[in-house]
Amino acid sequence: MNREDWEPKIVAFLCHWCSYAGADLAGxxxxxxxxxxxxxxxxxxxxxxxxxxxxxxREGADGVLVSGCHPGDCHYISGNYYxxxxxxxxxxxLEWLGFEPERIQFSWVSASEGQKFSQVIQEVVDRVRxxxxxxxxxxxxxxxx
Amino acid sequence: xxxxxxxxxxxxxLEEKRVDLIIGWSEGTVSLKTAPKLCRxxxxxxxxxxxxxxxxxxxxxxxxxxxxxxxxxxxxxxCDARAILVLLKEEQISRDRLVILGLPCLGLLxxxxxxxxxxxxxxxxxxxKVGKLLYRGQPCDTSLLMExxxxxxxxxxxxxxxxxxxxPVGEPGYLHDDYLERYNRMDPGEREAFFNEEMTRCxxxxxxxxxxxxxxxxxxxxxxxxxxxxxxxxxxxDNLLFQVARxxxxxxxxxxxxxxxxxxxxxxxxxxxxxKVEEIxxxxxxxxxxxxxxxxxxxxxxxxNDPEDFIK
Ligand code: SF4
Ligand code: SF4
Ligand code: SF4
Numbered sequence: 182m183n184r185e186d187w188e189p190k191i192v193a194f195l196c197h198w199c200s201y202a203g204a205d206l207a208g209x210x211x212x213x214x215x216x217x218x219x220x221x222x223x224x225x226x227x228x229x230x231x232x233x234x235x236x237x238x239r240e241g242a243d244g245v246l247v248s249g250c251h252p253g254d255c256h257y258i259s260g261n262y263y264x265x266x267x268x269x270x271x272x273x274x275l276e277w278l279g280f281e282p283e284r285i286q287f288s289w290v291s292a293s294e295g296q297k298f299s300q301v302i303q304e305v306v307d308r309v310r311x312x313x314x315x316x317x318x319x320x321x322x323x324x325x326x
Numbered sequence: 327x328x329x330x331x332x333x334x335x336x337x338x339x340l341e342e343k344r345v346d347l348i349i350g351w352s353e354g355t356v357s358l359k360t361a362p363k364l365c366r367x368x369x370x371x372x373x374x375x376x377x378x379x380x381x382x383x384x385x386x387x388x389x390x391x392x393x394x395x396x397x398x399x400x401x402x403x404x405c406d407a408r409a410i411l412v413l414l415k416e417e418q419i420s421r422d423r424l425v426i427l428g429l430p431c432l433g434l435l436x437x438x439x440x441x442x443x444x445x446x447x448x449x450x451x452x453x454x455k456v457g458k459l460l461y462r463g464q465p466c467d468t469s470l471l472m473e474x475x476x477x478x479x480x481x482x483x484x485x486x487x488x489x490x491x492x493x494p495v496g497e498p499g500y501l502h503d504d505y506l507e508r509y510n511r512m513d514p515g516e517r518e519a520f521f522n523e524e525m526t527r528c529x530x531x532x533x534x535x536x537x538x539x540x541x542x543x544x545x546x547x548x549x550x551x552x553x554x555x556x557x558x559x560x561x562x563x564d565n566l567l568f569q570v571a572r573x574x575x576x577x578x579x580x581x582x583x584x585x586x587x588x589x590x591x592x593x594x595x596x597x598x599x600x601x602k603v604e605e606i607x608x609x610x611x612x613x614x615x616x617x618x619x620x621x622x623x624x625x626x627x628x629x630x631n632d633p634e635d636f637i638k
Pocket of ligand 3: 527589592596
């Protein structure tokens, strides 16, 4: 693939109770957002293992988004509070090692925020587009452009 | 000499059958290296040594005795004792089966540096005495011979011990120097280039993981094939992913002992990864692993107002 034909590919891990429902609402409401996103539904943002995010990048995603319920709204009471602590460490550590921060992004989107969901996707796609393809992380990378 | 005290205590513990097993260090077969030593008979205790080259973190051996009924005495430098404390908190061993012989510790020496600076030196030629390093009884320049992870050590006394052997360490007599600072100060591109270069040298032998007292999983993610998280081929990016994910498993657990780094056959300063993670944990959540039995591990608790400015 050439750089010119490239379109960002985003894998979005959405929690079942809030962000996934938010995405649904965006769909029902016919809100426009870029088609670059592939959604994977997870029970809770607290269930996210950093390995899932790396796996997505390894298999060819250019960026990943993790989205869960706003603090205080977790269906399991506190899953997102635990997730937040894990993400703080992960994010700072990866940036220290030189990973582009655009590759792994986070948001809180509730079931009633269809509008916010489409904005977040737009923003994530724009930022990943700016940094370009994540080819060097892909498993079989042999030296693209 | 301290070594004599250690041997006689160990001998007595075995003679009186107060423990079945003692985990300590003995002289190694390679110069300037000691080896882990398991003593089961009183006479084995005569082979125990204690010097600034006792670099294996002995807490690492407790994982093999999780389910055994044996009583175990373990020699523990301050960081070994911290690792034991984490293992106890994580219920990897029961306290009543352990006798912890704590050793206040001024730091380990790097065998390569010692070999270069003091040709012909053997481990028994070197000892700490009242804050000074003695080589064949004469004081010698310390700081350049030390392990980087020990020069940054903030906790020289075991936080947990049934008995402490030797005087507690006050301020060490050498210059404290945190090598993490040097990497923090690099500009980001330079740091990235450095680590990427180091990762091309990693042969994925997993010695770092295997030497770590807190990597006790029966099945490590890195050897999982379904799903295959990290490919087995030691490509630079797979090597980096292995280290990143391992470090994420260390969050709030790594006791900064540097055992992983000392085990690395190609001399990658690999402890920097988990140590950086611990720095983040300390800044964000004011937590240091292996110091207290009460405080909750940072990822097993939360505050409603934890930082989140990076979340949209
Ligand atoms: S990761 Fe390294 S420094 Fe940390 S506890 Fe394990 S061996 Fe020690
Ligand atoms: S790296 Fe992680 S999975 Fe592997 S042994 Fe260590 S803690 Fe367990
Ligand atoms: S010990 Fe060194 S070479 Fe072996 S896997 Fe760890 S970093 Fe790589």
